[in-house]
Amino acid sequence: METKQTAAGPDSLPAIEVYSTLSRTKGPLDTVTPGHVGMYLCGPTVYKPSHIGHMVGPVIFDTVKRHLVYSGYGVTWVVNITDVDDKIIAESTTRGTTMAALAEEMTADYLANLACLGVTGIDEMPKATDHIGTIIAFIEGLVAKGCAYASDGDVYFDVTRDTDYGKLTNRSVEQMQGEGGSTADRKRSAADFALWKQAKPGEPSWESPWGPGRPGWHIECSAMSKAILGETFDIHGGGLDLVFPHHENEIAQSESLHDRPMARVWMHNGLMQAGGAAGKVGGRPREAGQPDEAADAAAQAATKISKSTGAEPFKTLLARHRPEAIRLLLISTHYRSPIHFGEEPLRESAKAMEAFERLFARFARIGGKAFHSLPGRTRKAGDAAVAAAGPEAVQLRAKFLAAMDDDFNTAIAVAALFDFVRTVNKYIDQHALETKKPPAELAGLEARMLVLRELTGVLGLFLEPPAAETGGEADEGLVGKLMELVIEIRANARANKDFATADLVRNRLGEAGVVLEDRPDGTGWSRKP
RNA sequence: GGCUCCGUAGCCAAGUGGCUAAGGCAGCGGAUGGCAAAUCCGCCAUCGUCGGUUCGACUCCGACCGGAGCCUCCA
Structure with a gap:
């Protein structure tokens, strides 16, 4: 049904609709370079082990990239690592280690967690400390243009020089006359923010034209995205909690220096919510079906996970739950909506996921082939072969792809997959494939499984056989x-x-x-x- | 107070100005099965409340109630 053709797509790439926080509307993804997508996701500040909340963005954007690549786009995906920051300094001090050592340790933790969840598409992970020169040059450019000023060893961005400051979050400089924080006396305006912070004695620092110091929070993203993706790139993403002030300030910095849009599209993912009162965070692995319904019902107040009492390290969560179930949970909801997180949702997700694995096992018994050994396919390659999988497969695949093309609606895509599993089971039942195995129907089964393989791959699901099978x-x-x-x-x-x-x-x-x-x-x- | 957003079945969660309001979990009935599990079939919502716009709204507008996020370097 989709025959739309965008002006941008050479070679008739499928049109992808994307919602942008900046325009507050959905529109076709119109890339700077035809056929290629540059996307930047704000990564973690590495000062503590990552928790589930840190995984949401990467899983979503990994899925975005998978769909784009599957659809024929070239993609460069950048995720930065903030390895210089007040919190890292504070934490390393209490631990009696160095900022660099702590950052390295926590970065390794982050990467290991991503790998477990099948987040494999990141092309570059620049660290702020590797780009100090780039950052300083960026700040110098802003100072030279009169958009920033040095003050007592710090450098601040002057929001009054940015006429459209606040456009991302619909704020005006006038309505933000707060007290300006601890550095208010060094700023001209309360809304000004730091580009460079003077080092206090004993803190890690770099030499700069303004004396020893370190970068402010927002500047690294402006500087590094420019260095890797260019002055204007296609997609800039992050959690909804970063919209203000982080992304607003990135826009201010980059667009003031370059006089052109920083990103075509601003994508923001909803935040992980943890049930409040019941405080599932420390939930134990086993509990024999206790009637804790009352407790759950009493616990409405959902809050984002970083605010809940100590989000548990992702690593310990993994000890209790299969990564596939976690990934499925994360993409079962539209990316812009909040995700209700907890032991119960996780268990439900695992239960739902097992329907897929039972089918894989069933297929292995009947067809003698492991689902995971089936070849993946691209969108184009799949087109030719889906007919052999039958009309339901054709229709469900179309539904799946239409959903993904429409602002990456993974919730509908997942629903299509559940329907798909049902049709395959029905096919097996109707032809009694477990006992008879007529070659023609066997081929029909494999054709169906190939489509399932193709589509689950787009979502980054079931890429590897379950650990139990291979762990041996x-x-x-x-x-x-x-x-x-x-x-x-x-x-x-x-x-x-x-x-x-x-x-x-x-x-x-x-x-x-x-x-x-x-x-x-x-x-x-x-x-x- | 300002700026965003949400309120759909027991729970989670898509979606649309007008054909049967996805899917998952739970539950119920049935088929199959010695039973159980699995699988398949069927059942289970009028879309927070009150108004308005419209030939027609759950979908648009307004008010209200309830909840969340941001305005504090939290993804």
């Missing part, structure tokens, strides 16, 4: 043999209508954490998730 405990071979034996003995009992014994075996195995499933083609076993 040392005794798996022995356990497998024993289970084979147990199942065979139980099968004999069932054949003899000795259901008491058969059920006893199944129940006792269940208590031991092993699930038996009697299927048309035999009995299978698995470890309880």
